[in-house]
């Protein structure tokens with residue numbers, strides 16, 4: 001009898017990208033499926049989250065997370081199912097989420113993994129609205145933005161994973177919400193499905209500063225910044241006295257583009273008595289249980305929409321990651337690896 005050996009596909013960082021990453025920076029290899037030792041479990045990858053911050057980890061630079069090592073697997077948020085277990089804390093069929101490697105199969109001690117249930121929200125939600133994305137939006141907005149009803153909140157990267165949640169929470173808390181995004185389709189989505197008050201296409205608006213002024217007749221009280229660069233300069237020109245600016249991300253700079261010559265930020269902050277604070281979501285780890293409870297309740301009540309772009313197939317993971325930098329996703333970008 002001929003037995004076919006199922007091999008394990010693994011995606012390695014093959015080269016450190018220079019500027020924009022490309023498919024040639026990744027390498028697929030095949031190896032035997034590892035077997036769990038005593039105390040370990042064997043996991044099969046189900047859904048993979050691709051995220052802009054992974055680009056930073058591809059540089060050989062010190063940051064808040066260590067860089068990926070060359071010729072080693074990339075790692076990101078993953079939902080996986082337990083297919084073999086030598087660990088009493090897990091049974092076959094359990095579904096877990098955690099930071100795992102871009103491999104079809106992998107062994108784990110189980111440490112750092114959370115067991116999850118599809119209790120109506122869908123498993124992908126644990127990589128998005130009920131995972132890092134939702135926590136980033138909720139904690140960054142509530143802890144730094146400190147929104148009050150009636151205030152104006154501007155969100156950049158508004159149709160992306162974090163931005164789409166920030167804007168919806170802003171509306172739930174009674175703010176006037178203005179989103180900035182890169183296509184007319186996204187602008188339409190923000191206004192019609194996610195209930196933003198106004199949305200601006202930063203790529204086609206002839207005068208972004210004027211468009212922001214028109215969309216925010218009372219000025220900007222809170223700016224949730226996902227992109228940095230010229231978009232942020234245009235928003236900062238319209239902040240009100242005592243404005244709060246939550247610096248969540250700067251995707252426009254992740255490929256090494258030069259920062260915009262920009263505004264004299266210290267003068268802007270000084271003259272407006274404004275607060276600008278960068279953050280990493282893990283700063284707010286003590287707030288996570290309450291945040292998840294609130295996010296889950298809003299999702300179940302239908303008040304918060306979990307918007308996702310799902311790509312298909314393990315082989316498509318690197319391309320899905322690259323697509324983030326071309327704005328091809330709406331909401332959270334996830335790769336379905338079931339088939």
Ligand code: NDP
Nearest residue numbers: 160161162181182226227248249250251252279280281327
């Ligand atoms: P998104 O789902 O928002 O995907 C990225 C989006 O960024 C794209 O869809 C694109 O939308 C936009 N974009 C790409 N290139 C540019 C550019 N040059 N200028 C302006 N916009 C651009 O990603 P996430 O929601 O996962 O992340 C959003 C931001 O939040 C990122 O900067 C990320 O690093 C950061 N982040 C920070 C965390 C923290 O702890 N501080 C945690 C999680 C995320 P468009 O079509 O509108 O251009």
